[in-house]
Amino acid sequence: MPDRHDPLPVPTPPLSAAPPQEPGTRRIAVISASVGAGHDGAAAGLTDRLTARGFLVDRYDFLDLLPAHAGKLLCGGYHRLLTWAPEGYQRLYKATDQPSRPGAVWRxxxxxxxxPMLRALGPDTCAVISTYPGASQVLGTLRRRGLLQVPALTYLTDFSVHAMWVAPGIDAHLAVHAIPAAQAHAQGAAGVTVAGPVTDPRFAPTTGSQRPAARARFGLPEHAPLALLVAGSWGVGPVRRAAAEIRETGVAVPVVVCGRNHTLAEQLRQDGVEHVFGWVDDMPGLMHACDVLVQNAGGLTSLEALAAGLPVASYRCIPGHGRTNAQALEEAGLAAWIRTPEDLGPVLTELLRGERSQAQRAAGIALHRSAPGPLPAIAARCGSAPPPPLSSRTVRRPGRRRLALTATTVATTVSLGVAAPLAYAYSEAPARFTAVAHYLDGDRR
Incomplete structure (x- = not known):
């Protein structure tokens, strides 16, 4: 039987020409990627705010713009690598976090x-916003070549900035906080602005009557301290171990959200974890029911919890962006990074009842209320003139185009479509996997 929290399937927006707009209105394209839920969540937040300000918004999935089902390979390879060989993903993440980004395969x-991206954009589009680093790389290249005549902006969804996020040619990089803004600036990003998060307005601090009602609605204990354990829409990472360790502290009762990972949900129930959910549509309500959030990736859910006034802890973080986000959130004073099981109980106690609880709640709410939001920066760019092209537009010969598509298909198959063999190779010989990762990013050292 399907989990009662499973969402209805959402159709992907078609990549068709934009319909005519009303006189005086402005059209903006938002390009995300259905890799997990964080990039799409940020795109949805931007879309809601832009629409409320009178913009017409077209949303596209970057994975749909890639040829020969390469988008599915990209998403599936990333998912399998995180699941089967997480330390392999750590090595690949580090290898691609280089100033010479991106490597030949990625290019x-x-x-x-x-x-496909140029064809998808309507002729009356006045700006394009990316919430995914791959889309930003393409948009930056199109701007530098003079093929895209409107401003291109990147909204940095992570609290830490991987090198792939910073694309030459992008007009502005919008960050959720001063720390990712500083990281982007240090990597040469243009137009860096602290815009603040874009979360659903339903994520707000709970009132006195909301908590007991929310606990009753989700079938949760009426009085026990509750730790909401999340692992993204894919439910990846050592979630079972984290849930068991939270329970063993005796400090809080774990409430686990597994996203679309039905296998994980069943395993947790077999482990004796009483409060396990699949995909939850009413995450604001579930956050209102709980006392602290424990997360492992530092993505959108962390920002939503901060908006809801929940103290946040990072624990047993996934490799790559999970660890760098945890470090950045800790540096910002927004989340505690619990590095060892021995620290889990004491830190949870502080976050539930100590001075640290009030400090983090206040910091999280201030993060959402102090920044101006992304709309001023976006609106200011809509009327800017395009930069001059670096060179005249070249005409592609049919043979060269076929060669490029063939190379792309081969590259995708090698770098992403064989994630399982790469995972096995890493488990057998980590040093050899590191060499493969450097090769995929074009590093020949």
Whole structure:
């Protein structure tokens, strides 16, 4: 039987020409990627705010712009690597976090999306916003070549900034906090602005009557301290171990959200974890019912919890962005990074009842209330003139185009479509996997 929290399938927006707009209105394209839920969540938040300000918004999925089902390979390979060989993902993340970004394989993949992206954008589009680093790389290249005549902006969804997020040619990089803004600036990003988070307005501090009502609605204990354990829409990472360790502290009762990972949900129930959910549509309500959030990736759910006034802890973080986000959130004073099981109980106690609880709640709410939001920066760019092209537009020969698409397909198959063999290779020989990762990013040292 399907989990009662499973969402109805959402159709992907078609990549068709934009319909005519009313006189005086402005059209903005938002390009995300259905890799997890964080990039799409940020795109949805931007879309809601832009629409409320009178903009017409077209949303696109970057994975749909890649040829020959390469988008599905990209998403599936990333998912399998996180699940089967997480330390392999750590090595790949580090290898691609280089100033010479992106490598030859990635450039070939992104090049194949250039013309589909240009065709998707309506002729009356006044700006394009990316919430995914791959889309930003393509948009930056199109701007530098003079093929995209309107401003391109990147909204940085992570609290830490991987090198792939910073694309030459992008007009502005919008960050949720001063720390990712500083990281982007240090990597040469243009137009860096602290815009603040874009979360659903339903994520707000709970009132006195909301908590007991929310606990009753979700079938949760009326008085026990509750730790909401989340692991993204994919439910990846050592979630079972984290849930068991939270329970063993005796400080709080774990409430686990598994996203779309039905296997994980069943395993947790077999482990004796009493409060386990699949995909939850009413996450604001579930957060109102709980006392602290424990997360492992530092993505959108962390920002939503901060908006809801929940203290946040990072624990047993997934490799790559999970660890760098945890470090950045800790540096900002927004989340405690619990590095060892021995620290879990004491830190949870502080977050539930100590001075640290009030400090983090106040910091999280202030994060959402102090920043101006992304709309002023976006609106200011809509009327800006395009930069001059670096060179005249070149005409592609049919043979060269076929060669490029062939190279892209091969590159995608090698770098992403064989995630399982790469995972096995890493488990057998980590040093050899590191060499493969450097090769995929074009590092020949």
């Amino acid at each position: 070939a993949l992104f090049r194949s999306a250039e013309q």
